[in-house]
Amino acid sequence: MKNHNTLTYIKIIVCCLVFFFLPVFAELATNITESRTIALTLVISTSALFLISANHQLAGLHWRRFIANPKENIIYILFSALFIWASGYLSELLFSFQFEVIDPEILKKYLFFAPVIIITYTFSHAFSLNIIFKLLTDKINFHTEPHIVILYSGLLFALYMTCSQFVLPALFTQQVHVLTILKGFIMNFLVSLCCSYCYNQTRSIFPMTLGLTLASLFFLI
Numbered sequence: 260m261k262n263h264n265t266l267t268y269i270k271i272i273v274c275c276l277v278f279f280f281l282p283v284f285a286e287l288a289t290n291i292t293e294s295r296t297i298a299l300t301l302v303i304s305t306s307a308l309f310l311i312s313a314n315h316q317l318a319g320l321h322w323r324r325f326i327a328n329p330k331e332n333i334i335y336i337l338f339s340a341l342f343i344w345a346s347g348y349l350s351e352l353l354f355s356f357q358f359e360v361i362d363p364e365i366l367k368k369y370l371f372f373a374p375v376i377i378i379t380y381t382f383s384h385a386f387s388l389n390i391i392f393k394l395l396t397d398k399i400n401f402h403t404e405p406h407i408v409i410l411y412s413g414l415l416f417a418l419y420m421t422c423s424q425f426v427l428p429a430l431f432t433q434q435v436h437v438l439t440i441l442k443g444f445i446m447n448f449l450v451s452l453c454c455s456y457c458y459n460q461t462r463s464i465f466p467m468t469l470g471l472t473l474a475s476l477f478f479l480i
Contacts, residue, residue, distance in 0.1 A: 266314075266317065266394065266397050270313060270314075270394075271394045271395070271397065273313075274309075274310055274313055274314065274390070274391065274394050275391060275394060275395055275419070277306055277309060277310070278306060278310070278387060278388075278391045278423070279419070279422070279423045279427070280423075280427070281302055281303070281306055281423065282423060282424055282427060282428050283427065283428070283431065284302045284306075285298050285299055285302045286298075286428070286431070288301055288302050294362065294365060295359075295362065296361050296362040296365040296376065297365060299359060299379070299380070300375065300376050300379045300380070303379050303380070303383050303384050303387065304375070304379045304383055306387055307379075307383040307384070307386060307387045310386075310387050310390050310391070311386070311390075314390055314394070317390070317393065318390070318464075321393075321462075321463045321464045321465055322463075322465060324461070324462050324463040324465075325461070325463040325465040325466065328461070331461070332461055332463065332465070332466045335457045335460060335461055335466035335467070335470065336466045336469045336470045336473070337470070338457070338470065339453050339457050339466060339467045339469075339470025339471065339474075340469075340470040340471070340473040340474045340477075341474075342449075342453045342470075343449075343450060343453060343470060343471055343474035343475075344474045344477055344478075346446065346449040346450065346453075347446075347474065347478060350442070350445070350446045350449075354442040354445070354446070356442060356443075356446055358478050359380070360478075360479065361376060361377070361380060361479060377476075377479065380475060380479060381472045381475040381476045381479065382468070382472045384471075384475065385467075385468045385469075385471035385472045385475060386464075386468050386472075388420075388454075388468075388471065389454060389464040389465075389467050389468045389471070390464065391416075391419075392412075392416050392451070392454045392455075392458070392464070392467075393458070393464050395415065395416055395419055396412040396415060396416065396455070399411065399412055399415075405459055408455075408459065409452065409455045409456050409459050410452075410455075412451075412455045413448060413451040413452040413454070413455040413456075414448065414451070415451075416447075416451035416454060416455070417444055417447040417448035417450075417451040417452075418444070420447040420450075420451065421440060421443050421444040421447050424443055424447070425439060425440045425443040425444075426440060450471075453467065453470075454467050457470070
């Protein structure tokens with residue numbers, strides 16, 4: 260009997276739709292708060308709370324897998340952090356890819372909430388992304404043809420992320436830039452490939468979650 264049998268199609272679809280429309284929610288929240296940093300903090304933290312509540316059993320299962328083999332998982336944390344950092348650096352260097360950064364004026368103005376903002380931009384986003392990766396690829400059989408599965412799940416998640424981050428906002432603004440979408444897909448594919456590889460090796464979302472958290476923290480600094 261599978262420990263994650265609570266992953267029904269309805270739950271997968273609802274969670275994936277919530278995360279898919281985060282860019283739209285962020286734009287609406289930005290118009291209200293007049294601050295991109297505050298808007299993203301509200302949207303990401305709220306979606307993360309929803310995803311944790313809806314998938315607490317799944318998160319618990321993956322945490323137990325993570326702590327069952329800590330030495331090997333630490334290696335994958337460091338590997339994923341270095342891989343994401345290198346991918347982000349190359350994307351910024353070659354494609355002038357812009358990452359979301361925290362407005363320092365917001366941190367100064369709301370110093371008491373600075374830790375919440377930083378955690379939201381790093382761990383909350385990383386956890387949400389990896390939960391969605393697991394939900395989106397849950398029906399793929401990870402026990403056969405591992406290299407094919409890693410590639411296939413990486414492509415699937417990269418398409419999902421690119422449509423969410425680049426295609427959807429472009430359709431709303433009616434300003435479609437094919438080159439920007441292509442650059443975004445390449446970056447997302449590298450991240451997705453790392454997600455897929457780390458999960459295939461550890462059967463847990465937490466090594467990649469913590470690795471992405473470290474990389475995101477580095478980019479913020």
